[in-house]
Amino acid sequence: KQEVTQIPAALSVPEGENLVLNCSFTDSAIYNLQWFRQDPGKGLTSLLLIQSSQREQTSGRLNASLDKSSGRSTLYIAASQPGDSATYLCAVTFRLNTGRRALTFGSGTRLQVQP
Amino acid sequence: DTEVTQTPKHLVMGMTNKKSLKCEQHMGHRAMYWYKQKAKKPPELMFVYSYEKLSINESVPSRFSPECPNSSLLNLHLHALQPEDSALYLCASSLAPIDRMNTEAFFGQGTRLTVV
Numbered sequence: 001k002q003e004v005t006q007i008p009a010a011l012s013v014p015e016g017e018n019l020v021l022n023c024s025f026t027d028s029a030i031y032n033l034q035w036f037r038q039d040p041g042k043g044l045t046s047l048l049l050i051q052s053s054q055r056e057q058t059s060g061r062l063n064a065s066l067d068k069s070s071g072r073s074t075l076y077i078a079a080s081q082p083g084d085s086a087t088y089l090c091a092v093t094f095r096l097n098t099g100r101r102a103l104t105f106g107s108g109t110r111l112q113v114q115p
Numbered sequence: 116d117t118e119v120t121q122t123p124k125h126l127v128m129g130m131t132n133k134k135s136l137k138c139e140q141h142m143g144h145r146a147m148y149w150y151k152q153k154a155k156k157p158p159e160l161m162f163v164y165s166y167e168k169l170s171i172n173e174s175v176p177s178r179f180s181p182e183c184p185n186s187s188l189l190n191l192h193l194h195a196l197q198p199e200d201s202a203l204y205l206c207a208s209s210l211a212p213i214d215r216m217n218t219e220a221f222f223g224q225g226t227r228l229t230v231v
Contacts (some may be wrong), residue, residue, distance in 0.1 A: 014134070032218065034220065036222070041203070041225075041227065042224055043119075043121075043205055043207065043222045043223050043224035043225045044158070044207075044222035044227065046219055046220065046221060046222070049219045089157060089158075093147050099184075101218060102160050102163065102171065103160065104155035105159075106157060107157050108157060109157065
């Protein structure tokens with residue numbers, strides 16, 4: 001069974017710090033990886049999508065990297081702000097046992113940026 | 116417009132009630148999904164509709180009944196639910212089914228369901 005793991009589960013940093021969130025997955029035969037942000041009790045906002053053929057994607061202060069061979073992705077947030085406080089979820093498209101593909105989520109990293 | 120709209124935002128229902136959750140997107144996406152998310156847990160896939168046909172049912176109990184009337188709408192009909200079904204129900208869509216091509220999934224804000 002494919003699994004997605006995120007470390008750390010929670011992170012608290014002072015404003016302005018650069019930080020890295022980690023995601024690992026058990027099956028290197030992935031199709032793509034997507035990073036989401038979720039505010040408490042809300043839906044998911046897509047941040048970045050990395051195709052399996054890509055090594056990184058950037059959007060503003062966010063940079064996501066993908067290393068399929070080691071089963072890892074990182075989300076780098078530069079110059080963190082209190083508004084970045086949220087749960088960050090990593091989701092990987094695997095092939096299910098049925099042969100179909102679907103997004104499998106990690107448990108998330110809960111980020112708190114202190115003003 | 117990259118919006119997936121879900122209604123209602125909150126729903127409280129008794130175990131004998133029948134209710135429906137609605138999801139709508141106007142991005143021309145041909146795949147739509149229902150996910151269930153319990154508190155402090157990641158979303159779990161329930162159903163996938165591909166070109167208005169049910170393509171994946173992740174062994175969901177029959178008290179949850181999905182329906183896709185057209186390419187823009189997705190419903191989830193609820194009947195005889197249990198208190199443990201209380202959760203955030205998330206709808207998502209993508210341009211094509213995830214198993215056809217690599218596409219980005221867009222999520223709605225969810226319906227917070229409480230079963231009493």
